[in-house]
Amino acid sequence: MSKRIEIKKILTTEPKGQTVTVMGWIRAFRSKRFIALNDGTTFNNLQVVVDFEEYDDDFLKKLSFHACIKVTGALVESQGAGQRVEVLARDIELLGENNLEEYPLQPKRQTMEFLRSHANYRMRTNTFNAVFKIRHGLAFAVHKFYNDNGFYYMNTPIITGNDAEGAGEMFRVTTLDAKNPPLTEEGEVDFTQDFFGKSTNLTVSGQLQGEIGALALGKIYTFGPTFRAENSNTTRHLSEFWMIEPEVAFMDLEGNMDLAESFIKYLINHAMNHYPEELAFLDKRIQDAEKNMKKEERRPMGLLDTLRFVVDNDFERITYTEAVRLLQNSKPYKKGRFEFPVEWGTDLQAEHERWLVEKKFGKPVIVTDYPKDFKAFYMRLNDDGKTVAAMDVLFPYIGEVIGGAQREDRFDVLKNRMNEMGVDEEELGWYLDLRKFGGAPHAGFGLGFERMVQFVTGMTNIRDVIPFPRAPRLADF
RNA sequence: GCCUCUUUAGCUCAGCUGGUUAGAGCGCCGGACUGUUAAUCCGUAGGUCCUAGGUUCAAGUCCUAGAAGGGGCGCCA
Numbered sequence: 365m366s367k368r369i370e371i372k373k374i375l376t377t378e379p380k381g382q383t384v385t386v387m388g389w390i391r392a393f394r395s396k397r398f399i400a401l402n403d404g405t406t407f408n409n410l411q412v413v414v415d416f417e418e419y420d421d422d423f424l425k426k427l428s429f430h431a432c433i434k435v436t437g438a439l440v441e442s443q444g445a446g447q448r449v450e451v452l453a454r455d456i457e458l459l460g461e462n463n464l465e466e467y468p469l470q471p472k473r474q475t476m477e478f479l480r481s482h483a484n485y486r487m488r489t490n491t492f493n494a495v496f497k498i499r500h501g502l503a504f505a506v507h508k509f510y511n512d513n514g515f516y517y518m519n520t521p522i523i524t525g526n527d528a529e530g531a532g533e534m535f536r537v538t539t540l541d542a543k544n545p546p547l548t549e550e551g552e553v554d555f556t557q558d559f560f561g562k563s564t565n566l567t568v569s570g571q572l573q574g575e576i577g578a579l580a581l582g583k584i585y586t587f588g589p590t591f592r593a594e595n596s597n598t599t600r601h602l603s604e605f606w607m608i609e610p611e612v613a614f615m616d617l618e619g620n621m622d623l624a625e626s627f628i629k630y631l632i633n634h635a636m637n638h639y640p641e642e643l644a645f646l647d648k649r650i651q652d653a654e655k656n657m658k659k660e661e662r663r664p665m666g667l668l669d670t671l672r673f674v675v676d677n678d679f680e681r682i683t684y685t686e687a688v689r690l691l692q693n694s695k696p697y698k699k700g701r702f703e704f705p706v707e708w709g710t711d712l713q714a715e716h717e718r719w720l721v722e723k724k725f726g727k728p729v730i731v732t733d734y735p736k737d738f739k740a741f742y743m744r745l746n747d748d749g750k751t752v753a754a755m756d757v758l759f760p761y762i763g764e765v766i767g768g769a770q771r772e773d774r775f776d777v778l779k780n781r782m783n784e785m786g787v788d789e790e791e792l793g794w795y796l797d798l799r800k801f802g803g804a805p806h807a808g809f810g811l812g813f814e815r816m817v818q819f820v821t822g823m824t825n826i827r828d829v830i831p832f833p834r835a836p837r838l839a840d841f
Numbered sequence: 842g843c844c845u846c847u848u849u850a851g852c853u854c855a856g857c858u859g860g861u862u863a864g865a866g867c868g869c870c871g872g873a874c875u876g877u878u879a880a881u882c883c884g885u886a887g888g889u890c891c892u893a894g895g896u897u898c899a900a901g902u903c904c905u906a907g908a909a910g911g912g913g914c915g916c917c918a
Contacts, residue, residue, distance in 0.1 A: 394877045395876070395878095395880060396877095397876065397877065398878075409878095411878085413876080442876095444876060446877080465851090470851080470867075472852080473879090474852070477910065532916070533916090592916090595842055596842095596917075598912090598914080602918090608918095704914095767917075811918070815918060825912095
């Protein structure tokens with residue numbers, strides 16, 4: 365394997381007839397003479413020219429779609445118009461045959477639904493190649509951004525003993541016999557006999573533990589898997605997803621917004637700078653798909669234009685109270701087009717958020733200072749006693765990408781809020797104690813990584829931006 | 842969880858107001874051709890019309906229930 369050259373490198377190498385060895389998968393074999401070879405390093409293919417008189421027909425038949433080969437030959441300038449260089453094959457070795465009578469993929473456009481049901485093969489397509497390279501790039505950029513800004517990467521537990529985080533339904537982690545669990549005298553399942561000696565779940569957020577880190581290291585971020593057992597059937601929810609949660613001491617809501625905005629812009633810039641080919645491919649893919657759609661169903665801007673626009677413009681920042689006022693003065697409100705009511709004290713619905721983002725401002729919007737009644741117990745109570753220092757970052761097409769807040773750092777106020785909202789004080793005693801022993805003002809947020817990948821790649825279904833999606837009734841591979 | 846649409850060949854789909862042997866393109870397989878670019882040309886094979894009931898002389902087509910999938914909503918990231 366030592367002499368193998370990556371196709372990405374070969375395509376930019378000066379052809380002088382030098383001998384090269386390449387390995388890859390066949391994308392097409394045309395005229396019994398031309399192989400389009402791809403090794404995943406770029407989605408441009410290398411043309412391999414085969415002298416078919418040198419091989420018997422049985423061998424040539426095995427050079428089929430997605431079969432894997434090793435080719436040694438001379439790198440020369442291409443005679444054809446479609447590419448700059450090509451390899452004149454001197455030796456072809458079949459590394460892996462492909463049985464096309466059973467293989468589901470075909471050398472043509474396939475639907476996302478079909479590819480989703482063959483997730484073990486879909487990474488071989490150009491679209492998923494591009495998506496997962498960009499996903500990698502964004503993950504790398506997350507670490508680079510925080511590292512370069514003095515944050516420490518903190519790993520919060522995936523199995524937690526907290527039952528009271530309130531971020532959603534949880535998956536139980538247990539080794540007890542589901543058919544015959546030990547019972548207490550009251551007839552309940554006796555989790556004291558379980559593996560951890562208590563009831564445990566998969567985490568729904570690393571935030572609460574992240575606060576511990578922030579109040580010691582100053583600035584931390586988490587980036588790990590997160591689990592929600594909600595029966596959500598939408599294009600933007602997963603049961604298992606990755607979340608980035610920075611938490612910063614001595615930062616207020618204003619600083620939190622600044623951090624969120626600069627972070628998102630950094631991620632998008634990184635993708636545009638490092639994955640221009642992939643983004644251009646995805647941009648064209650969306651345009652092609654939209655050709656058959658009605659005008660009002662198409663995006664107002666192409667993918668690349670949208671990304672540039674987000675990076676070049678300040679996010680709009682408004683309070684919840686202002687948002688309600690704007691919505692009540694909006695055309696759809698006055699014409700009764702909204703399905704849900706708009707009045708101070710009820711949460712904004714997707715239709716309201718979309719109007720703000722897509723119609724009113726035409727750019728990302730940060731809504732702050734929501735009524736305390738439908739926000740989490742840990743968000744800092746504002747002086748008005750009615751609202752909390754929360755923020756939601758709303759994006760076009762995908763809605764909420766970030767939810768965050770300045771945290772309640774006053775012991776008594778937090779204790780009251782926990783009691784008000786029925787949060788178990790015993791269970792989260794350690795969290796409350798952070799305010800008792802050297803507490804500090806601090807803030808943070810959670811970014812849904814897949815939603816970010818969705819936005820940058822323009823993929824319409826979140827299940828297509830994670831290699832093996834988990835969702836209700838879906839846990840293949 | 843709610844609403845809605847869909848389910849016919851390996852894939853994408855057609856199949857009229859119910860009426861002979863269910864079709865097309867692509868793919869596969871076989872053949873021809875050979876400087877191609879989603880190569881081209883010819884040919885063969887391939888179907889539990891999602892499942893179970895029902896209506897009818899007759900059901901891919903109509904009705905009921907269920908399953909799976911898409912989209913929208915809610916919950917949220």
